Amino acid sequence: MIKHRLTLFLVSIINAISVNGQDTVNYNLDKLIEIAVKHNHNVQISRNNVDIAENNASLGNAGILPEISLTGNASLSSNDTKAEFSGNIPTSEQDGAKSINYGGGVEMSRTLFQGFYSVNKYKKLKSQAELSGIKLQTEIENTIVAVTRSYYTYLSIVKDHNIAIENLTISKERLKKVENNLLFGQSNKNERLNAQSALNADSIQLLNLENQRKKAYHDLLKSLGKEIKNIADIKSQKLPLDLLLLNYNQLKSKLEENNKSLKQAKTNIGISQLEYKMTKASRFPNIKLSTGYGYNQQEFDVGVLTYNRTLGFDVGISLSYNLFDFGQRRxxxxxxxxxxxxxxxxxxxxxxxxxxxxxxxxxxxxxxLKSIEIEKKNLTNEKARFQNVKDQYYLGQTDNLTFRDAQLSLARAKSQLFNARINAKLAELELLRISGALVK
Structure with missing residues (x-):
């Protein structure tokens, strides 16, 4: 089996995953990829194809090694026989005359020359085994990308879900504050209705995100190729998204050498060159050597020869050449x-x-990368803005629309920064895949 060493440049990790009614089990991204690479059906099929291709890449399958066979035969016949001979030998006649023939031997044959067809076929089989290994690497790459995208999609939705919970908490506090003010005549019913509407909108948003989270979670498990019943949820959203800070020149220099699609194409052109040479082998004669060692015995009831036995070696050489095949060879x-x-x-x-x-x-x-820096500044600004608006709102110095706008802007800023980091990691993943640095 061709050995493939996976170099996973995916450093994004979650802190913990909760298990239903059991102790905490850590399923970080690397662990999920390990499970997928082992159990994904397409990867398993590719591994089996590697085994098949390596089994086929043998000298015997290419026709280079001699063929050795063991033969045996036995026959018995009973016939009414009349034999007349020339000369003074009397006529022999017998009803139910028996003849017995049996023997056996070992035969070996080998093609000596066929326009180097067998040699090129062996090289082709080896190249096909190498190609199946590259296809396996490609399938592993695709699996890593699929699992990583599903993983980040899930985390993005969970992040938005947590932000929605924060929004809901803020809206509940706001409604409570408005209702208290209403009791003392410091607020009005219209402001209470606005606060209630904001709370209802945040509740619906939370329900929608909960539904999306469940779907994304099952999509993540589906990408693994194996049902993991013990995973319940990802608790921590404090996701380290440290970037590798890739170097353009280093990746570019290795691009044509390591990209899997290009490696497949180069291997295919080598196979086509060998097939071309194999096809041209039909222009040459086929020379074959055969030898054997055998035993044969015959017994007859009628005839001059009533017993015959042979034991020994035989060797022969044959040459064949197709003179005309109606242009099929050309x-x-x-x-x-x-x-x-x-x-x-x-x-x-x-x-x-x-x-x-x-x-x-x-x-x-x-x-x-630039978006991350901008979103960081934006989040800092929105945090400060919301705090100022909140303080003014509770002092009665601003209206509910300004408060709601600041609240939603802060939520968007949190989500955008998190998604900017995820998008950077996915862009990094794509660069590694294209440059062939994801799987070696």
Missing amino acids: KNIQNAKIALQNEKLNIDKIELQLNQDFEKAWSDYTLQ
Whole structure:
């Protein structure tokens, strides 16, 4: 089995995951990826394909090794026989005359020359085994990306869910404050209705996010390829999103060497070159050597020869060549050459697309880094603004619309900063995938 070492550059971790009625079990992102890589069905199928390809990549399967076979035979016949001979040998006639024939032996045959067909076939089988290993790495990459995206999507919704809880708490305090003021004539019914409307809106938002959280949670489990019954919820949203601070030149220099799609294309072009050589082998004669050691015994009731036995070696060599096949050989060679040209064109296409994808991914990554800094400043500003508006509101120096606007702006700022960090991690993940640094 080809050994693949996973280099996971995913450093984002959650602190804890609660277990229903049991002790706390830590399922951080690396652990979830480990589970998915082991149990994801597409990854398991790819692993099986690697085993099949490696089993096929043998000298015997390529036709390089000799074929050895054991043979045996036995026959008995009974016939009414009349045999007339020339010369003075009398006629022999017998009803129910028996003849017995039995024997056995070991035979070995080997193709000596076939235009290097077997050698190139063996190289092709080895290349196909290598290709299946690259496909496995690609499937592991896809699984890592899918699990990570599901994981961050879930955390983003949970973060918004917690913000909604904070909003609901603020709205409850506001309604309570308004109702108290109403008792002392310091407020009016319209202000109470506004406070109640804000509370109702926050309650509905919380219910919607709770529903989204459950769906995202099950999507996360689905991406693992295995049901994990003990995971109940992610308690901590204090998510460290430390970025790797990727280097453009380092990633770019390794792009064409490590990208899995390009590696597959390069391996495919090698396979096409070997198939072209295998097809051209039909232009050469086929020379085959065979040898064996056998025993044979015959017994006859009628005839001059009533007993015959042979024991010993035999060896032979044969040569065959197809003189005419109605142009099929020429067409096969032409088709193999065209297929090789297509693989070369495919590499050019992938290289062009790869460089474009890398530049777009790097641009997105740098944009997300800048967005984080802007969102940090925005959150600081919104916190200060809300606190000022809140103090003024409770002193009766501002209206409820200004308070509500500051409350919602603060909630958006918290959510936007968290999502900016997640988007930066996903952009980082995409860069690692494209540059082939995610799985080695």
